[in-house]
Every structure is written in structure tokens, then in C-alpha cells.
Amino acid sequence: MENDIVFLVSSSGGHWVQLNKLLPAFSGYQCVFMTTQKNTTAKNGNSLVLTVPDSSRWTKLKLMHTAFKTFFYVMKYRPKYVVSTGAAPGLFAIIFGKALGAKTIWVDSIANVNTLSLSGKLAGKFSDLWLTQWEHLAKPTGPFYLGSVI
Amino acid sequence: MIFVTVGNQLPFNRLIQTVDAWAKSAKLDVFAQIGDSKFKPKHIEYELFLDSQRFEDKLQKAELVIAHAGMGTIITCLDLAKQIIVMPRLAQYKEHRNDHQLATARQFEKRGLLVAYDDKTLIGMLENYQTEEWVNRDLLKGKNATESLIEGIKQFITAN
Numbered sequence: 001m002e003n004d005i006v007f008l009v010s011s012s013g014g015h016w017v018q019l020n021k022l023l024p025a026f027s028g029y030q031c032v033f034m035t036t037q038k039n040t041t042a043k044n045g046n047s048l049v050l051t052v053p054d055s056s057r058w059t060k061l062k063l064m065h066t067a068f069k070t071f072f073y074v075m076k077y078r079p080k081y082v083v084s085t086g087a088a089p090g091l092f093a094i095i096f097g098k099a100l101g102a103k104t105i106w107v108d109s110i111a112n113v114n115t116l117s118l119s120g121k122l123a124g125k126f127s128d129l130w131l132t133q134w135e136h137l138a139k140p141t142g143p144f145y146l147g148s149v150i
Numbered sequence: 151m152i153f154v155t156v157g158n159q160l161p162f163n164r165l166i167q168t169v170d171a172w173a174k175s176a177k178l179d180v181f182a183q184i185g186d187s188k189f190k191p192k193h194i195e196y197e198l199f200l201d202s203q204r205f206e207d208k209l210q211k212a213e214l215v216i217a218h219a220g221m222g223t224i225i226t227c228l229d230l231a232k233q234i235i236v237m238p239r240l241a242q243y244k245e246h247r248n249d250h251q252l253a254t255a256r257q258f259e260k261r262g263l264l265v266a267y268d269d270k271t272l273i274g275m276l277e278n279y280q281t282e283e284w285v286n287r288d289l290l291k292g293k294n295a296t297e298s299l300i301e302g303i304k305q306f307i308t309a310n
Binding site for chain 2: 017024036129133147
């Protein structure tokens with residue numbers, strides 16, 4: 001249990017702030033973070049924070065770079081759980097994590113109030129726990145609503 | 151000190167210009183993080199970007215935060231119990247790719263967040279901010295929602 005790694009992945013900015021709000025759910029586990037902005041510190045102060053290039057569907061070449069680096073890190077750390085609040089880098093971590101046997105959790109950003117993000121929609125296929133933070137976006141087959149970060 | 155922030159991704163000239171124009175006559179201590187902007191304010195102190203430590207410092211020192219409707223800033227201000235007024239970026243002015251900030255702002259406005267959709271409204275709020283009704287922290291905070299999300303994830307982890 002104590003040595004099981006939880007991989008927490010998100011883009012910088014709002015996604016990152018929300019990701020850190022989920023930390024209490026993983027107390028007792030070793031947390032490794034991955035984000036897109038260098039020199040970032042996690043809320044618990046001492047966790048490792050890895051960096052991958054920021055990218056989106058509008059920067060296809062960079063997307064490949066992000067994917068490679070994410071795959072490398074997932075292979076290196078072999079997390080038991082992969083959690084993401086989005087966006088594209090998180091989706092890659094969920095996909096690769098799932099492929100390597102991790103249990104995966106997607107929490108769609110609270111900023112997506114009218115519809116799930118594109119990465120959030122795609123994450124459904126690869127998430128063992130697929131969540132939206134808005135009750136009106138929840139569906140019987142997922143995504144599900146359990147609450148929100150604020 | 152009043153702290154203005156537009157986030158790290160895109161400039162937000164409509165917001166900065168409005169605050170700059172107001173600050174000319176307001177004579178208050180205002181500091182703005184303006185992003186990669188070609189417009190440089192004349193009446194307020196500013197920097198383009200702040201690293202996370204300096205950003206937190208400014209937030210801590212601020213008595214009022216004026217920001218784009220970015221969830222990161224909104225959540226951080228709530229956590230620090232800071233009064234905040236947001237102005238959503240609009241796609242029609244190319245302030246963002248889409249109008250999701252507008253949707254976010256509308257949703258949280260129902261829960262008590264102060265939102266200024268245009269410059270006139272923002273100025274109106276600024277003129278009154280010291281007497282403006284404090285954002286109802288309990289309304290906005292949704293404590294039960296946070297607890298149930300954390301608990302739900304914990305249960306999933308235990309079962310898996």
C-alpha cells in the first residue's frame with residue numbers, strides 16, 4: 001500500500017489547482033505528479049513533479065512529444081493508480097497507465113460546465129472511474145457525479 | 151493592494167485597459183499581472199508573468215482580486231478567502247478560443263461569485279468594492295460536494 005504509486009497528471013493552471021484539491025483522497029500513497037509547467041511544486045510540498053510539454057489537438061507535433069514523454073514516465077514509475085483532471089497530457093497518462101495495468105481515474109475540469117472536454121469524452125473508454133464535476137452532465141453510463149472540488 | 155491577474159496563457163487587454171483607466175482617478179495601490187500583452191498600463195504597476203511563489207505572495211497581500219474567469223484563480227482565491235471579481239474572456243473578442251469562461255462565470259454567479267461581463271459593470275463594482283456585499287463563502291464553497299468527491303475516490307481506491 002505505502003509503496004504503491006499514484007500518478008497525478010494535469011496541464012498547468014486550473015487543471016493543476018483542481019488536481020491538488022484531490023490529494024486528501026490519496027493520503028498514505030506515494031504521489032508522483034506530472035504537469036506541463038516547469039518548477040511547479042505540489043500542494044503537499046515534497047512530491048516529485050515531472051514535466052512534459054504542453055500540447056493540445058491544435059499542436060499535433062507537440063502532442064506526439066507529450067505522448068512519448070508521458071509513456072516514458074508511466075513505464076518508469078509503473079503507477080498503481082493514474083488520476084487526471086485533464087487535459088491532453090492527462091489523457092495520455094490514463095491511456096498508457098491503463099495499458100500497463102493501472103487503475104485510472106478521470107475527473108473532468110470544473111470549468112467544463114456545459115459539456116465534457118474533448119479529452120474528457122475520450123477518457124471514458126480508458127477510465128475505471130470516469131467523473132464529471134457537474135450533476136447535470138452525469139449520465140447512467142458515465143461520466144458519473146460524486147462531487148466537485150469547490 | 152488590489153491584485154489583477156489574467157493568467158499565464160493569453161493577454162486580456164479589455165480587463166487591463168478598464169482597470170488602468172479606473173486607476174487613473176482612483177488613486178489606489180493596484181498591481182497587475184498582464185500576460186504577454188502589447189498594451190502596457192499607464193496608471194498601475196504591472197508585470198507580464200509571475201512565478202507561482204510570487205503569484206501566491208500577491209494573492210496573500212491583496213484585499214481584492216480582479217481576474218479573468220479562470221478556475222485556477224477562482225479556486226485559489228476561495229481557498230485564501232479573498233474577495234474576487236471576475237470578468238469572463240469572450241471568444242468574440244478573441245480573448246479565448248471559446249466561451250467556456252462565460253459558462254463557468256454564469257454557473258458560479260448563481261452561487262454568489264461577483265461577475266462583471268463588461269467594462270461598465272466592472273467599474274461600477276470597483277467604485278463600490280469596499281461596500282459591496284462579500285461573496286457568500288459558504289454558498290460558493292460547496293463543502294459537502296468536496297467531501298463527497300474525496301470520499302468517493304477513496305472508496306474506489308479501497309475497492310480497487
